Amino acid sequence: MSHTVVRGKPNAAQLYLDTVLDAILLEQGIKPDAAARSNVPLAQILLHCLKQRPDEVFMSNAGTGVDITNEQHLKRVISIARTLTAMGLKGKHALVEMRNHQETVAVFFALLFAGVIPFMMEPNATVYELTHFLKLVEPSIVFHDGEFAPAMLEATRACPELVPILVPADQPGVLDHFTKEQPDDIASYRVPESGMDDTVLLLPTSGSTGLPKAVVLTNRGLTTVLPTPWTYHSSFPSPTKRTMILTTIQWVTFTMFTTTSVAYHIPIVMTPKPITADHVIEIMEKYRPTWGYLAPAFAVSLVPLIRPDQLSSFETMFLLGAPATPTLMGNLKAKMSETARLCDGYGITETHGLIAIPDRDAPINSNGWVLNFLHYKIVDDGGAERGRGQNGELWVKGDTVFKGYYKNMAAYEDTVTPDGWFKTGDEFHLDENDRLSYVVRKKITFKHMGSHVAPEEVERVICSVPGVHESVVCPSDSGPVAAVVLLPGATVSREQIHAVVNASLSEHKRLHGGLAFVPSLPHTHSAKLKRNECSKLIEELIKSGDCH
Incomplete structure (x- = not known):
């Protein structure tokens, strides 16, 4: 029985993760049981799984054509993590503004390994946005791509009280110089201790109706969601051949899929180039990804241009980030193979990622069942619970519900009830089989x-x-x-x-x-x-x- 499950039975992906956790515990001389499994932090899982298959491809950079193995990635991660630890940055904040390339993921993993709390910033953020988050997060160090240096310098000048170290991490030789005093030896490296409810990651909210906030994410939430993308699968490890990641680093999908792909031994493909329809088609033709997701707005522009043979490698495709229209779902499914699954998933940064995934038999317009590690209910405007065949706002409760908005307790208390129910702000229809179908964003x-x-x-x-x-x-x-x-x-x-x-x-x-x-x-x-x-x-x- 997976320790994360609060309703129903564990699925095969959750049970596989239990075997990974058991192996980590045995290496440490700890007898595996549910209580022990619930105390293995994310960084330990990533380190263990990367060490298991050193020669396999960790990621392909579709912008450069370069493949990076697990060993190459882990060596870079460890040298950066040791440097951060030597600088005394454990428990402090870092701001990251980088495009999707191998150094980005190395920096992200290294921050997790070293216990430095990353805030993942949108590439191409404006000076105003950078200034807002610099003042909010107060980072001790900033990792950024060289192209963002002018905006970053201007933003830091607007925050004279802050003196973060600026590291243009994508520039040739910069990370080598940054880590030159620290070894990249894998065998001797140990992840520092980290509590399951410690803050390990900050992600921005959308700010669609006000100033963006920073969501506090924890080890417990990030490890609980690791199995969720592979709910359909029964054969592990490597339930699919390659995952395509198009979202940039500030999306919870980026952080979730880079980590879960390591835990389940699935190579990823990503690109630092702008996400255009032509470039994505090029990625699909060259790398033949079998699992991926698209934002509906981008999918609308992609569908008229892509051929069925270019989509034929996909076993599963999710639409995430915004509601998908029935027209889009139908047009995209018509170009995919008959056996491929097209899913309109539902998730929120405040729940560390996915909340509901359509099952194999769900109608195409359904968001599916709420995942089994969450309690849920739909309620009316007064908070009274509604039932099957009715509409209401979705509330969820469980280990993946976030622990707060950084420095904004009032916003958190407005969103989460005193007994732990997170009010999603989204209205759903609950059908006779307990599946959800999105109706509307109540707040607008x-x-x-x-x-x-x-x-x-x-x-x-x-x-x-x-x-x-x-x-x-x-x-x-x-x-x-x-x-x-x-x-x-x-x-x-x-x-x-x-x-x-x-x-x-x-x-x-x-x-x-x-x-x-x-x-x-x-x-x-x-x-x-x-x-x-x-x-x-x-x-x-x-x-x-x-x-x-």
Whole structure:
């Protein structure tokens, strides 16, 4: 019985992780049992698993074509970790702003090994964003790519009270010089002690409706989610051949999949190059990944360009980060092999990653069952529990619920009840088989004509119009109003969009405030709409007479 399970039976992926934990405990002379397994921190798991298969590929850099073995990766990690320990940085904070390459993952793992708490920053962050997080996190050291040096220097000048060490880690010879006094010997290295509820990682929230915050993540949460991507599988280790990671370092998907792939001996492929449709297709053709995930907004632009043979290697594809429309799900599934699984998963940074995964028999529009290491309930606006066949806000409780927002207890207390229930802010339908289907983000609804309008519902209808890439809906004095982005070369009229909306939605949900076509919309680091900025954009479009 896996120590993480609170409902039902453990799956094969959880039971396999138990065997890994048992092997680590036996190496330490500890008798394995559930209590002992629940006290093995993430860094010990990563070190053990990387040592097991030194000659296997850890990752492929699709931007350079270079493969890095587990041994090469581990040597780099250990030399950096020893340097950080010698600098006395255990328990202090580091800020990381790097693209997806081998030095990035080496720095991330080294910080975990050394007990330095990384805050993972969006590549290409603005000076304003960097300044905000420098003041919040107060890092002792900053690892960044050389291209970000000007912005980083400007941001640090705006924080004269801070004097972090700046390390342009991707530049030739920099990490070699940084670690020159420390050996990379694997056999003699030991991970320092770390408590399971210690803070080991900080990740930014999206900041879609306010200033972004830093989510506190722990060993207990990060180890509990390790099996979740492999819920479908029964053969371990290496349940799939290669994982494609496209999200950048500030996403919980990046931190979750780089670590779980090590624990389950699965090579990863990632790239420091910009994520364009052409480059992703190139990765799929060359590396033939079998497991991956896409943000729905990117998938919309990819589907018209990709051929079935280019997607044919995938056994499993997840859409994560935002709601996926039925149209997108259908169009993408039509280009995948008949045996491949396309899943609309659901997860949040505040729960260390995934909350629900569709099972093999789930309808294509279902988010599936809540994972078995979480208690859950759906509730009405007053907090009363609702049942099958009803809608309500999803609340979850368990070891993967985060421990706080760094330096922001008020926001945490507003989100987590005194008895530990995390209020996701998302409304779901619970079907007769206890599967969830996403309905709406409760926090962004508004009223028109005395009735509630869910912007995402209207946005999904707008995005069902062929040629529409993306849309946002906001309130106005006249009613719902939309800004719409078209796919390149598409010719879509206002009349076409109004006709589809009017045929699909009730009177109070229609675009009485009009719509405007725009070249792009503002997004957060995690590709979610910045709704406050979208509202300001729409206000300007209304004033200029462009909404009608």
